[in-house]
Amino acid sequence: MKLSTRLSLAAVVGVLALAAAWLPSGASARQEQRQRIAVKPTPNASPKQQKDAAKKTESASNAFEETMGAADRSIPRELLDRAEAVAVFPGMLKAGFVVGGRGGSGVISRRVTGGWSAPAFFKLAGASIGPQIGASKTDLILLFMNQDALKGLLEDKLEIGGEASAAAGPVGRAASASTNLTLDAGILSYSRGKGLFVGLELKGAVINPDNNLNQALYGFKARDILTGTNKVNMADVPPSLINFPNTLARYSIK
DSSP, rough: OOOOHHHHHHHHHHHHHHHHHHHHHHHHHHHHHHHHHTTTOOOOHHHHHHHHHHHHHHHHHHHHHHHHSSSTTTHHHHHHHTSSSEEEEEEEEEEEEEEEEEEEEEEEEEEEEEEEOOEEEEEEEEEEEEEEEEEEEEEEEEOOSHHHHHHHTSSSEBBBBBBBOEEEEEGGGGGGGHHHHHHHOOOEEEESSOOOOOOOOSEEEEEOOOHHHHHHHSSSOOHHHHSSSSSGGGGSSOTTHHHHHHHHHHHHHO
């Protein structure tokens, strides 16, 4: 056999050996990809959880609508347009005498191109010490004005007045003279009282994600709902929950 023929056969054998070595690896990669797809979290909310989530988003939407509908006392549009995210905790219970407590649950949507994200569910709890007496239910609205404020929100918990500074947000036409406020405070707070209560501004409250509900509804934790691109496709959001981002979009969209 000629040398050139032997070299050609050796080359063919080498190619076949390389192909044999490559194919298992390729098959393994395809199997791993199928496994990743198979274990992707899926929503599994019970009827009770779905009803609870729908009630919370409806209450949050109504609270925001009522706040924005207050003549000359609403959240200024120019501030809302600069907000990175909006949180609404409707019907937050406050009670106390000298030492007070607060608690409630609500939803948060983050600004995305052309609108707002699917609502993520959070809880708020905390205590304050000061001259206070009485009990009431208050609608609390928080504007997260920059990335630093958002970063704290996306951790396991956010303490207002601890890691994040908050200031009482200006209302109505007064906002034109309050530009520095948005630069100094990462969070602006607004409240609507539904009963008699005299106390301090929001301080010492802790915001935690309600990931039991988030994962049941979406298959994702709050951090994943509010970050990344297309983590939760708006077309997949239950109709009963879409009212909150749609409400925000009626007042601020860009």
